[in-house]
Amino acid sequence: MLELRSVGMHFGAVEALVDVDLRLGAGEVVGLMGDNGAGKSTLLKIVAGNFSPTSGRVLWDGADVELSPLSARELGIEAVYQDLALCDNLSAAANVFLGRELSRRMFGVLPVLDHAAMRRKSAELFAELGSDTRADDLVRQMSGGQRQAVAIARARLSSPRLVLLDEPTAAISVRQIAEVLELIRSLREQGVGILLISHRMSDVFAVADRILVLRRGRKVADKLTADSSPEEVTALITGAIEAA
Amino acid sequence: MLTVAALAGVMSLVSEPFASADNIFNVSRNFAFIGLIALGQTAVIATGGIDLSVGSVMGLAGIVTGLVLGSGQPLVLAAAAGLGCALLCGLVNGALVGYLRLSPFVVTLGMLSIARSLALVVSNNRMIHDFGPDEELVLALGGGRFLGLANPVWLLLVAALAAAAWFRYSRLARYVLAVGGNEVSTRLAGIPVARVKLTVYVLSSLLAGASAILMIGWLGAVTNALGQGYELRVIASAVIGGANLMGGEGGAFGAVAGAALIELIRNSLLLLGVDPYWQGAFVGGSIIVAMLVERARRGRRTAG
Numbered sequence: 326m327l328e329l330r331s332v333g334m335h336f337g338a339v340e341a342l343v344d345v346d347l348r349l350g351a352g353e354v355v356g357l358m359g360d361n362g363a364g365k366s367t368l369l370k371i372v373a374g375n376f377s378p379t380s381g382r383v384l385w386d387g388a389d390v391e392l393s394p395l396s397a398r399e400l401g402i403e404a405v406y407q408d409l410a411l412c413d414n415l416s417a418a419a420n421v422f423l424g425r426e427l428s429r430r431m432f433g434v435l436p437v438l439d440h441a442a443m444r445r446k447s448a449e450l451f452a453e454l455g456s457d458t459r460a461d462d463l464v465r466q467m468s469g470g471q472r473q474a475v476a477i478a479r480a481r482l483s484s485p486r487l488v489l490l491d492e493p494t495a496a497i498s499v500r501q502i503a504e505v506l507e508l509i510r511s512l513r514e515q516g517v518g519i520l521l522i523s524h525r526m527s528d529v530f531a532v533a534d535r536i537l538v539l540r541r542g543r544k545v546a547d548k549l550t551a552d553s554s555p556e557e558v559t560a561l562i563t564g565a566i567e568a569a
Numbered sequence: 570m571l572t573v574a575a576l577a578g579v580m581s582l583v584s585e586p587f588a589s590a591d592n593i594f595n596v597s598r599n600f601a602f603i604g605l606i607a608l609g610q611t612a613v614i615a616t617g618g619i620d621l622s623v624g625s626v627m628g629l630a631g632i633v634t635g636l637v638l639g640s641g642q643p644l645v646l647a648a649a650a651g652l653g654c655a656l657l658c659g660l661v662n663g664a665l666v667g668y669l670r671l672s673p674f675v676v677t678l679g680m681l682s683i684a685r686s687l688a689l690v691v692s693n694n695r696m697i698h699d700f701g702p703d704e705e706l707v708l709a710l711g712g713g714r715f716l717g718l719a720n721p722v723w724l725l726l727v728a729a730l731a732a733a734a735w736f737r738y739s740r741l742a743r744y745v746l747a748v749g750g751n752e753v754s755t756r757l758a759g760i761p762v763a764r765v766k767l768t769v770y771v772l773s774s775l776l777a778g779a780s781a782i783l784m785i786g787w788l789g790a791v792t793n794a795l796g797q798g799y800e801l802r803v804i805a806s807a808v809i810g811g812a813n814l815m816g817g818e819g820g821a822f823g824a825v826a827g828a829a830l831i832e833l834i835r836n837s838l839l840l841l842g843v844d845p846y847w848q849g850a851f852v853g854g855s856i857i858v859a860m861l862v863e864r865a866r867r868g869r870r871t872a873g
Contacts, residue, residue: 375757395759410754412747414817423747424758426740437738 326350326518327372327402327487332381334367334542341367342378343542351486354509354519356533356550358526360562363539365522369489372520373397373404401486405476405493413465417458418447421479450478454508470501477508487518494528506532526555540564573829576837584840590717596836597829598719598787600806603799604828605725605780607806608732609773611824612742614807616769617749617816618666618673622658622680623777623803627796628688630655630778635697635791644703644710648782655778656771658684663770667763677770681800688793698790711786721783725825728776732821745769749816805852806831809859830855 334342374397429439447460456474538546560566581588634651810823
């Protein structure tokens, strides 16, 4: 589905990514690990269309693509960012539908926002996610887990083919982490591909099929979760093992 | 809104002339001009911006309308010319703030100076009181009344209802609030942030232009000082009405209530025989009190 071939990215003299290959198929969960500044977020932003790589190729279903935030979304790539990218001053439903508002015609002509439909659909999504988030609550009043549910419901809305998750379990409680992992599994069962960035080794080993490790912009490992171990990955991240 | 009702209630008990038809007529007309512009200002402030140029845009639009009228053209054409100037000012503000991402404060401060100067240039610092063949119509439009209320008040009512519906039902208004809430995430959601900003500055300028056209009809003449200092009253109205200068909040009725409150305070002080030199202190104080009340309200919400 998604393929990166020797992708490189530099910001001025800083090499953020060097010669990175990545393949990700439908229904596959790839865990992307690495220390701070290893290039994880840069890679994610390339796939989300926020950055275009300075070298290398990006392929989608075997064809070269030039990704922008809009075109990535049209291909079915949805990103959920670490800072969650929500509008605190709007309701959960408004955030879920931001940029994709449902409308209806008042008096048969005037296009107006369909608040009732958006509220109903958001409530359905939250129920599917097993979240107690209420559609009418303002995001600024919500807990970290509820915000995560809003961000994920938002990504889910368009029936995506690939979901990019940036530290989805960083800011939430243990019980909510289990919920998010469960959600990742249910997305995989529906054939959605997932690129998961996380610092939490246990989360990655719990849900990822494959693990890809970056160190200072280079890929140092890409192997099946079953063939690796948290000890090995830790050593790869820190550089105690050069590559695997 | 409650505050306005409370103050009006107290005043009608304390002061005989307050509740008289004449006084209500005057007060409502006085704040109609400000209220109209405050609607646009509220949208600008809701994006996290500010439009300091509205007073000067009023001056320019008023002068241009007056000049075109004076040259013997019909009102429709003169109004179109005045609104056209306002539109241009709004486009420049909006393009600089939206597309070049300059600071709204600085851009509109520049426009405040530019528009006022242009008003001086085109009028050659003359007062214009000859409105040509359509003079009657102009005076009736801004100065006339309908069913006991001044025409500008009716216009404000219609505009406020339209703005309230816009805030609740339109996609654009939703994006206006989203931009003010979190500009980065709004951009990530694929919303054309620059175009949203351009639109609110254009709206703000156009409303300032419309208000100017009504005002010259009421005054019966126009000088290049029209609207001088109004930007502060307009911003004060929007803020008292609940618009948050950090962006992301604001509504149509709030802006009108804010404008009404300021005018009521001024009127009440006058009727109570308070030295008019005190007006500024009371109006200014009420702005600060409004912010404190808002802070207290928000504090409770976060705690609960």
